[in-house]
Amino acid sequence: MAALVRPARFVVRPLLQVVQAWDLDARRWVRALRRSPVKVVFPSGEVVEQKRAPGKQPRKAPSEASAREQREKQPLEESASRAPSTWEESGLRYDKAYPGDRRLSSVMTIVKSRPFREKQGKILLEGRRLISDALKAGAVPKMFFFSRLEYLKELPVDKLKGVSLIKVKFEDIKDWSDLVTPQGIMGIFAKPDHVKMTYPKTQLQHSLPLLLICDNLRDPGNLGTILRSAAGAGCSKVLLTKGCVDAWEPKVLRAGMGAHFRMPIINNLEWETVPNYLPPDTRVYVADNCGLYAQAEMSNKASDHGWVCDQRVMKFHKYEEEEDVETGASQDWLPHVEVQSYDSDWTEAPAAVVIGGETYGVSLESLQLAESTGGKRLLIPVVPGVDSLNSAMAASILLFEGKRQLRGRAEDLSRDRSYH
Numbered sequence: 001m002a003a004l005v006r007p008a009r010f011v012v013r014p015l016l017q018v019v020q021a022w023d024l025d026a027r028r029w030v031r032a033l034r035r036s037p038v039k040v041v042f043p044s045g046e047v048v049e050q051k052r053a054p055g056k057q058p059r060k061a062p063s064e065a066s067a068r069e070q071r072e073k074q075p076l077e078e079s080a081s082r083a084p085s086t087w088e089e090s091g092l093r094y095d096k097a098y099p100g101d102r103r104l105s106s107v108m109t110i111v112k113s114r115p116f117r118e119k120q121g122k123i124l125l126e127g128r129r130l131i132s133d134a135l136k137a138g139a140v141p142k143m144f145f146f147s148r149l150e151y152l153k154e155l156p157v158d159k160l161k162g163v164s165l166i167k168v169k170f171e172d173i174k175d176w177s178d179l180v181t182p183q184g185i186m187g188i189f190a191k192p193d194h195v196k197m198t199y200p201k202t203q204l205q206h207s208l209p210l211l212l213i214c215d216n217l218r219d220p221g222n223l224g225t226i227l228r229s230a231a232g233a234g235c236s237k238v239l240l241t242k243g244c245v246d247a248w249e250p251k252v253l254r255a256g257m258g259a260h261f262r263m264p265i266i267n268n269l270e271w272e273t274v275p276n277y278l279p280p281d282t283r284v285y286v287a288d289n290c291g292l293y294a295q296a297e298m299s300n301k302a303s304d305h306g307w308v309c310d311q312r313v314m315k316f317h318k319y320e321e322e323e324d325v326e327t328g329a330s331q332d333w334l335p336h337v338e339v340q341s342y343d344s345d346w347t348e349a350p351a352a353v354v355i356g357g358e359t360y361g362v363s364l365e366s367l368q369l370a371e372s373t374g375g376k377r378l379l380i381p382v383v384p385g386v387d388s389l390n391s392a393m394a395a396s397i398l399l400f401e402g403k404r405q406l407r408g409r410a411e412d413l414s415r416d417r418s419y420h
Helices: 002-034 062-082 102-112 114-120 128-137 149-153 170-176 201-205 220-233 250-256 311-318 364-373 391-419
Strands: 039-041 047-049 122-126 141-146 164-167 185-190 208-215 235-241 265-269 283-287 321-323 330-332 339-341 351-356 377-379
Touching: 102 114, 102 122, 102 170, 102 185, 114 122, 122 128, 122 250, 128 141, 128 185, 141 149, 170 185, 208 220, 208 391, 220 235, 220 250, 220 391, 283 364, 283 391, 351 364, 351 391
Parallel strands: 141 164, 208 235, 208 351, 235 265, 283 351, 283 377, 339 377
Antiparallel strands: 039 047, 122 185, 141 185, 321 330
């Protein structure tokens, strides 16, 4: 009985396999019948072409279609790899700062110490507008601290490659900043070199043969305001002698409102080297009221607004010609520099204006340079008894007066050419 059952089991297995194969072949035939044939060939040899429905296009081969799609996508992928358009596509990464991070303490050192800035060659910029102006001018960023990622995304992506990006708490930036309402982003940059900077084309187009020399300016707010006025007037260059406040100090940068990145600023110069930075045939004019000390009543607090002169310089003027006891000859204490009103014509040649410091006034070296170049003292008259103007106000008046004179001379020249 057991022998009869075994063959039955052996016969059942091939039957099941045949049924499965038959079902599979049936499915293949059904799939083939669903397709729309282009031609039908009968056993008799007759060929019948099938007509396509209107609006239907022949289907392309898969290989041809895929190759065409790859060719169309390839230039887009290449352009995206060359210049990523978004912050995410560039693959930039940032770190989160933790308490005790040494990079945070270096920020405070840069802000407070001028010797550290000069030794390390780095400056600190704060605010989105100032940082954006610096990047456009070609300043090299080293590190950014930001409280929100949106502030970082507003900057050009290509300028952020290779830069350390550190996210910090807004409370930390508030502690570092001197502003009442910090903007949430600060950047450490390499100290800009005026030779390598790229200044705006509009600034270069409106540049005038007018220079500014800052002589022993100590107040950061005044210097920043003066630099802003110089950029607005179209000065071609600003020179800072030794004794001036650091032009890259954060307070000066804030008061300058981006003027540092619109014109060349050359810092920490000796008076002996100043003529090397002046164009040929430049005349140096000094903002100085001391030449009329006998004709106008000077305020006792003139030294507090030292662009005119202080008591030390007035003392020099009182004894401009002192008789030598031994020889009986007269000695000159100061160079002989004539005085003229600020609104008289003084821009017939390239001009450089010297603005004195808040405490010590104009230096003896500035008067010597004015005498050697054929320049004069420029007087801004004020009502007797009124305190003299401060450095920033005097610089703004003189620079825009020079701009007015240069513009009028250019208009007269163009008018003469039109007549001829």
